[in-house]
Amino acid sequence: MPSKIVLEVNNLTKVFDGGFSFRKMKRNEPTLAVYKVSFKIHEGEIVGLLGPNGAGKTTTIQMLLGTTAETAGTIKYFGKNVKKNRPELMQQVNYSSAYAKLPWLTVFENLMVFAKLYQVEKPEERIEMLLSEFGMSEYKHKIANALSAGQLTRVLLAKAFINFPRILLLDEPTASLDPDIADSVRKFLLKQQQKYGVAMLFTSHNMAEVAEVCDRVIFLRKGKIVAEDTPDGLAKTVKNCTLRLWVGDGLKRLKAFAQGRGYPVKVSGREAEVVIKEDEVAAFLNKLARHNIKYSKISIDKPTLEDYFIAQSGRENES
Amino acid sequence: MSLNRVKAIWWRHAYDLKHNVGRLFDTFYWPALDIVLWGMTSVYFQQKAATADIVLVLLSGLVFWQVIWRSQYEVTVNLLEELWSHNLVNVLATPLTIYEWVVAVICLGFIRMFFAIGFGLALVYWLYGVNILQVGWMMVPFVALLLMSGWYIGLVAAGVILRFGMRIEVIAWSGVSLLAPFSAIYYPVSTLPEWGQRIAAWVPASYVFEGMRVVLSRGQIDQAMLLKSLGLTVIYLVLGLGFFWLMYQQRRKLGVSSLE
Numbered sequence: 001m002p003s004k005i006v007l008e009v010n011n012l013t014k015v016f017d018g019g020f021s022f023r024k025m026k027r028n029e030p031t032l033a034v035y036k037v038s039f040k041i042h043e044g045e046i047v048g049l050l051g052p053n054g055a056g057k058t059t060t061i062q063m064l065l066g067t068t069a070e071t072a073g074t075i076k077y078f079g080k081n082v083k084k085n086r087p088e089l090m091q092q093v094n095y096s097s098a099y100a101k102l103p104w105l106t107v108f109e110n111l112m113v114f115a116k117l118y119q120v121e122k123p124e125e126r127i128e129m130l131l132s133e134f135g136m137s138e139y140k141h142k143i144a145n146a147l148s149a150g151q152l153t154r155v156l157l158a159k160a161f162i163n164f165p166r167i168l169l170l171d172e173p174t175a176s177l178d179p180d181i182a183d184s185v186r187k188f189l190l191k192q193q194q195k196y197g198v199a200m201l202f203t204s205h206n207m208a209e210v211a212e213v214c215d216r217v218i219f220l221r222k223g224k225i226v227a228e229d230t231p232d233g234l235a236k237t238v239k240n241c242t243l244r245l246w247v248g249d250g251l252k253r254l255k256a257f258a259q260g261r262g263y264p265v266k267v268s269g270r271e272a273e274v275v276i277k278e279d280e281v282a283a284f285l286n287k288l289a290r291h292n293i294k295y296s297k298i299s300i301d302k303p304t305l306e307d308y309f310i311a312q313s314g315r316e317n318e319s
Numbered sequence: 320m321s322l323n324r325v326k327a328i329w330w331r332h333a334y335d336l337k338h339n340v341g342r343l344f345d346t347f348y349w350p351a352l353d354i355v356l357w358g359m360t361s362v363y364f365q366q367k368a369a370t371a372d373i374v375l376v377l378l379s380g381l382v383f384w385q386v387i388w389r390s391q392y393e394v395t396v397n398l399l400e401e402l403w404s405h406n407l408v409n410v411l412a413t414p415l416t417i418y419e420w421v422v423a424v425i426c427l428g429f430i431r432m433f434f435a436i437g438f439g440l441a442l443v444y445w446l447y448g449v450n451i452l453q454v455g456w457m458m459v460p461f462v463a464l465l466l467m468s469g470w471y472i473g474l475v476a477a478g479v480i481l482r483f484g485m486r487i488e489v490i491a492w493s494g495v496s497l498l499a500p501f502s503a504i505y506y507p508v509s510t511l512p513e514w515g516q517r518i519a520a521w522v523p524a525s526y527v528f529e530g531m532r533v534v535l536s537r538g539q540i541d542q543a544m545l546l547k548s549l550g551l552t553v554i555y556l557v558l559g560l561g562f563f564w565l566m567y568q569q570r571r572k573l574g575v576s577s578l579e
Contacts, residue, residue, distance in 0.1 A: 097408070100408060102404065102409070
């Protein structure tokens with residue numbers, strides 16, 4: 001049986017009015033931030049929302065939260081339009097952002113306020129459990145503003161889980177975390193997904209993290225969806241891979257040969273790095289053998305999501 | 320000591336002045352307000368000092384002005400506190416509605432006002448031996464009207480902050496004071512020049528303070544004044560709520576997160 005749709009977005013569009021400039025005595029040009037974005041997220045699915053800076057990721061999340069008004073389009077949580085049922089629906093949604101902060105209250109007091117806003121039953125128990133999960137129990141009575149960026153991020157994540165959400169909107173949730181803590185956060189997120197079927201919409205600049213955590217990725221460029229696939233699927237659309245050869249004899253010949261065929265090549269010591277289309281690797285190696293170029297080791301780095309991101313961002317810079 | 324570094328700080332604040340209308344406004348606003356307010360009070364004392372209980376009039380004006388000031392301050396400063404702590408998106412992303420937020424800060428303002436006024440009345444009694452509560456329950460409707468006046472002023476000021484952001488936060492402290500000269504806190508409306516009296520006729524607090532002076536001097540409530548004040552207050556409160564809602568919708572168009 002197909003899982004339930006927890007979030008359905010149709011033709012979501014946001015145009016920021018440029019406002020009136022008294023200096024120029026005319027209206028500024030409006031900015032198209034998000035254009036006809038449509039997608040669905042199913043129960044227990046983790047979807048990555050990727051794109052270069054200014055692609056419209058944060059604006060999309062803010063519209064999903066209702067803190068930015070959409071210009072057009074509809075947002076439905078659990079099949080219900082958010083405009084008409086906001087308090088009821090937001091009861092099952094939560095959010096965390098690396099850019100958010102908390103008031104000058106202790107960690108416990110801050111979480112208690114949110115527990116009350118979401119009308120959580122037995123809030124003390126829930127807070128204790130979450131602080132323990134995020135390794136923050138010892139900071140319970142510390143003022144939130146006195147925490148390090150990484151500690152604050154963990155408190156904000158605890159806030160995000162306080163109401164047993166069915167869907168979480170996470171805007172760069174692991175930014176500013178040390179790698180080991182980021183890893184434990186990812187594990188926690190995956191556990192919540194598996195145990196409770198929590199769905200997540202996830203933005204991050206860490207492509208390895210997105211590849212690890214997300215079932216599906218939506219790629220935004222200039223406010224539009226340009227691709228939607230699994231992390232592997234997107235990576236595979238990048239045709240080039242990196243071929244590394246530890247050359248014993250014929251390094252200069254290899255360099256000249258690769259450059260002559262238009263393959264970018266970098267040489268460091270005895271190691272040559274050739275960027276080449278995946279389906280041309282075999283033919284390339286064949287030709288090296290014919291030219292009597294000998295190598296002792298070989299490795300092929302397959303394209304990753306990061307390569308896809310760089311390729312897409314490059315396209316944006318060209319356009 | 321480097322004069323260049325001193326100049327750098329000087330330039331930093333000069334640039335700020337260019338962008339921060341509130342600071343510029345501050346420079347002229349407070350001196351002008353004090354001159355008008357205390358100038359008018361002096362004129363009144365000069366004319367009527369012999370016939371009025373000056374200490375009671377002054378101190379009751381001072382204490383009850385706190386009602387209006389405190390209730391508007393709670394609305395605006397509670398909004399500013401969320402902005403200062405970058406917490407507004409966190410709060411508005413919950414099931415909380417904007418009307419629930421308004422009700423919460425208004426109630427909070429009521430509670431804090433209650434303690435602030437209680438403290439003020441006690442202090443006046445302790446320091447000057449003046450019991451402003453001597454007129455008893457007759458003060459209740461006046462206090463209620465001042466409280467509501469604070470709410471509509473607070474809603475308008477909070478709406479302006481929501482729309483224009485923290486660069487205009489000075490309105491949280493100065494907004495209500497704009498009405499002070501026309502509220503007849505320490506002197507009757509008749510002391511104001513003709514144009515000032517026309518403005519005061521549209522300020523509900525002016526009827527309240529005039530009415531309170533009647534209560535203090537004659538022990539009677541001027542019902543006509545009370546009704547005029549109530550009518551205007553209710554209209555302004557409805558308009559204030561509408562304005563706040565409109566500014567909130569405008570802010571949503573721009574994005575609440577852009578405020579932080």
